[in-house]
Each structure stands twice: as C-alpha cells, then as structure tokens.
Amino acid sequence: MTEKDFRSSYDEVLPSEGKVSWKAPSNIALIKYWGKKENQIPANPSISITLDACATTTSVSYSRKEEASQFSFDLFFEGKVKEDFKPKINTFFGRIEAYLPFLKQYHFKIETSNSFPHSSGIASSASGMAALALCLMEIERRILPNMDTMFFKRKASFLARLGSGSACRSIEGDLIQWGRHERLTDSSDLYGVTYPFKVNKIFSNFHDAIMLVHKGQKQVSSTVGHDLMHGHPYATTRFAQAHSNLDALEQILAKGDMEGFIQLVESEALTLHAMMMTSNPYFILMKPDTMEIINKIWAYREATKTPICFTLDAGANVHVLYPESVKEKAIQFIQDELVVHCENGHYICDRAGSGAKKLIAQNT
Structure with a gap:
C-alpha cells in the first residue's frame, strides 16, 4: 500500500456523535530502529515483540460542530486535564488530517490512562499513539462500515507512525516488523506488518x-x-x-x-x-x-x-x-x-x- 491509498473522502453523512475505546500495548524492539527521515520514515527496518500488560487505554467521545475551522479537543490523562499533552496531539492531528478529513468536523473528548505508572520510566508514546490512532480509525469505520479489516489495521499503523514511529508496531502482535526490507516483500516504511516467516515454538x-x-x-x-x-x-x-x-x-x-x-x-x-x-x-x-x-x-x-x-x-x-x-x-x-x-x-x-x-x- 502507498501513502495515497490511505487518503479518504466522504460522500456519506457523518454521524452526529458517539464514543469509541481501544486498548493498545507498548512494544520492545529486538532489532532497533534508530534514526529517521522526514515524515517519520525509519532509516532502517526493525522488529519488535508486542507486549501485553504495559498498555494504554483511550476513549474518544466525538460530537459534530457547527463550524469546521480548527481542531477542537479536550484531553484527560488518568482523569485529570492534561494541557501539556495538547501540543503533541495538535501536531499529530495536523499530520493526519489529509487521511482523516473529518477531524475538524468534531469536538473530541480524549480520555487516556496507562496500565503502568506514568513515572515508571516506560515510554507510553507507542501505546498512547497507537490507541488514539485506533480510536480515530474506529470513527472512520463508522463512516465507512465496509472497510476491510487488513486495511483498517494498516491505516491505523500508518497513522500511529505519524504520532510516534514505534507506535506503528503496537497495533498487532506478537512479532511485528516495520521498515522496508528486501527479504520481506510485504514490508513497508509506512506501517508495521506481522512477521510472516516461521517461528519455532521455543519462542x-x-x-x-x-x-x-x-x-x-x-x-x-x-x-x-x-x-x-x-x-x-x-x-x-x-x-x-x-x-x-x-x-x-x-x-x-x-x-x-x-x-x-x-x-x-x-x-x-x-x-x-x-x-x-x-x-x-x-x-x-x-x-x-x-x-x-x-x-x-x-x-x-x-x-x-x-x-x-x-x-x-x-x-x-x-x-x-x-x-x-x-x-x-x-x-x-x-x-x-x-x-x-x-x-x-x-x-x-x-x-x-x-x-x-x-x-x-x-x-x-
């Protein structure tokens, strides 16, 4: 799939309001991605283990606005307003608007929490951006209910990458590869894919x-x-x-x-x-x-x-x-x-x- 495949336009009537919720795990790379090009493109491919317990749960409530002039959202972390997270989300929305053109049509209430303490030293950007991307894709799936499951996952991974590179490896499990590699014809710099080769049961x-x-x-x-x-x-x-x-x-x-x-x-x-x-x-x-x-x-x-x-x-x-x-x-x-x-x-x-x-x- 190419970047153009993930661009959307809608003839359908947008839903007036609703709520979605996803839980996305963190991941730990076995082969590390370190260094990136423009638009969150990795300088080298990586492969990671998707974790289970270390995860972010995000709920997004959405309601149609009268004017679609700018992004509008409230952000709550662990039940409290988190203003210092808002610039990162605003930047993220700006990067993905071309692929989710409904974003300015709604006011969003984003509620997020981690299964691990915020001060634990475990990075939550991967799980957090993956969970948010999945929630936004769930809204788009309500607009386009015939969306293919594989497309849903790959676009969610594509969007998550634009928030945090490693977040694209937190959509599926348990071994995920991200980054173009000649031995893996289905691999991509744009999204993560499940590792397709044989894995011995010892692992x-x-x-x-x-x-x-x-x-x-x-x-x-x-x-x-x-x-x-x-x-x-x-x-x-x-x-x-x-x-x-x-x-x-x-x-x-x-x-x-x-x-x-x-x-x-x-x-x-x-x-x-x-x-x-x-x-x-x-x-x-x-x-x-x-x-x-x-x-x-x-x-x-x-x-x-x-x-x-x-x-x-x-x-x-x-x-x-x-x-x-x-x-x-x-x-x-x-x-x-x-x-x-x-x-x-x-x-x-x-x-x-x-x-x-x-x-x-x-x-x-």
Missing part, C-alpha cells in the same frame, strides 16, 4: 521483565536521539547491520536457535547505546545499576545455562527476556539478584501479547 509466550533502574523522564528524548544519527560517523554501517541482522534472525527464529537469538538481541541493544555514546553531542544512557544487571545476567547464564538475556530501550531500564520454559527459574533469579538494582525495588512482569483490543462499540 512462543516469551516473557519480558522490565527492571525499572531509573524512573521519570529520559535523559534524551527519542526525537533528539534519532536526529543525532544525521551525520553520525557510524550511521551507514549501523543501518546496513540492521538489515543483515534481520536476515540472520529469520534463520534463528525458524531453527529455534536460542543461543543465536540471545547473541543477536543483546548485540542490538548494546549497539543502540554505542550509537548514542559516539554521537555529537554524546550521551551515556545506562546507569551503574544497568551494568550490574547486565553483568549478573551474563554470569547467571554462564553458570546455569539458563536461556535468559536482556535488551534495552534508549534509557537505563533493562528488559529481561526469557522463554516460558524457564519462567520459575527466571523469576527467582530476578527476585534474588536483580530487584536490588531497581529504583525502589520496582519492576514489571510482562509477556508477548496479541496486539490492540477494541473495548467498546457504542453509538449514541
């Missing part, structure tokens, strides 16, 4: 325990971090590495090569941080406790041969990944050795999920 029901080393705002925003890839001395090599790793991952997942999976995923995580440490300006996003957790994982894996590994986002928190088959061992290890390195001993137990869910279908 089913993978778990992600998120060690909250540092809560609160990240040292560097994702937008700033991505921009640092422009002119980065190692950017070209990094982008080529991501393509190569996607090729390697296909065989790893098909064969059930856990050792290869661990090596690739941990290398990708450390590469992301290496790119930040060698940018201009440069940043060290890991904390001492981040390194302690990593070293303990390496030591435990070496001593017990338990297939437990880590990945990182662009911050200090550590995502501890392990298969269902070692769940009890992994949780015991986390509680005995890793929790001490978490801020206030806090961590989140999550697992691979099936994607976003529609919560209500209400017409008034």
Whole structure:
C-alpha cells in the first residue's frame, strides 16, 4: 500500500456523535530502529515483540460542530486535564488530517490512562499513539462500515507512525516488523506488518521483565536521539547491520536457535547505546545499576545455562527476556539478584501479547 491509498473522502453523512475505546500495548524492539527521515520514515527496518500488560487505554467521545475551522479537543490523562499533552496531539492531528478529513468536523473528548505508572520510566508514546490512532480509525469505520479489516489495521499503523514511529508496531502482535526490507516483500516504511516467516515454538509466550533502574523522564528524548544519527560517523554501517541482522534472525527464529537469538538481541541493544555514546553531542544512557544487571545476567547464564538475556530501550531500564520454559527459574533469579538494582525495588512482569483490543462499540 502507498501513502495515497490511505487518503479518504466522504460522500456519506457523518454521524452526529458517539464514543469509541481501544486498548493498545507498548512494544520492545529486538532489532532497533534508530534514526529517521522526514515524515517519520525509519532509516532502517526493525522488529519488535508486542507486549501485553504495559498498555494504554483511550476513549474518544466525538460530537459534530457547527463550524469546521480548527481542531477542537479536550484531553484527560488518568482523569485529570492534561494541557501539556495538547501540543503533541495538535501536531499529530495536523499530520493526519489529509487521511482523516473529518477531524475538524468534531469536538473530541480524549480520555487516556496507562496500565503502568506514568513515572515508571516506560515510554507510553507507542501505546498512547497507537490507541488514539485506533480510536480515530474506529470513527472512520463508522463512516465507512465496509472497510476491510487488513486495511483498517494498516491505516491505523500508518497513522500511529505519524504520532510516534514505534507506535506503528503496537497495533498487532506478537512479532511485528516495520521498515522496508528486501527479504520481506510485504514490508513497508509506512506501517508495521506481522512477521510472516516461521517461528519455532521455543519462542512462543516469551516473557519480558522490565527492571525499572531509573524512573521519570529520559535523559534524551527519542526525537533528539534519532536526529543525532544525521551525520553520525557510524550511521551507514549501523543501518546496513540492521538489515543483515534481520536476515540472520529469520534463520534463528525458524531453527529455534536460542543461543543465536540471545547473541543477536543483546548485540542490538548494546549497539543502540554505542550509537548514542559516539554521537555529537554524546550521551551515556545506562546507569551503574544497568551494568550490574547486565553483568549478573551474563554470569547467571554462564553458570546455569539458563536461556535468559536482556535488551534495552534508549534509557537505563533493562528488559529481561526469557522463554516460558524457564519462567520459575527466571523469576527467582530476578527476585534474588536483580530487584536490588531497581529504583525502589520496582519492576514489571510482562509477556508477548496479541496486539490492540477494541473495548467498546457504542453509538449514541
């Protein structure tokens, strides 16, 4: 599908009012996207695990206005007015208006909440923008009720990307690829697609325990971090590495090569941080406790041969990944050795999920 396929026009009479609600999960990339072009186009392809417990629930109530002169909405987060979120939503509406021309026809009441604490250090932009995009697509589906399900999901992913790049990977589950790659003919820079190749059952029901080393705002925003890839001395090599790793991952997942999976995923995580440490300006996003957790994982894996590994986002928190088959061992290890390195001993137990869910279908 191309960008033009997602442009809409309506001859139908628009509904006067209504309410929709969707719950969308966060995701954690195994192969990282870092660096982007104009219009939220990724500089390299990525693949992520869609999470389950870490999610955003968003409800959008809409009512027709007499004049369609500008965007009009009220925004509530956790039941309270959130004025500082409004500029980002206004920018988002501006980016997607060409694809959802009804936006200025309505006043919206947007109510959103996270299943995880706002100060937990877990980025909510992916789940938040995905949930909002799905709500807006649900409104369009009420205008165009014959909309194909695949088109609905791909356009929702397309729209979510324009709010937050990684949000396009939070529509479906459990493995999602985003970014054009020659080995995957259906892949696109415009939206995420479900991973189409064989995945060995050893990778089913993978778990992600998120060690909250540092809560609160990240040292560097994702937008700033991505921009640092422009002119980065190692950017070209990094982008080529991501393509190569996607090729390697296909065989790893098909064969059930856990050792290869661990090596690739941990290398990708450390590469992301290496790119930040060698940018201009440069940043060290890991904390001492981040390194302690990593070293303990390496030591435990070496001593017990338990297939437990880590990945990182662009911050200090550590995502501890392990298969269902070692769940009890992994949780015991986390509680005995890793929790001490978490801020206030806090961590989140999550697992691979099936994607976003529609919560209500209400017409008034």
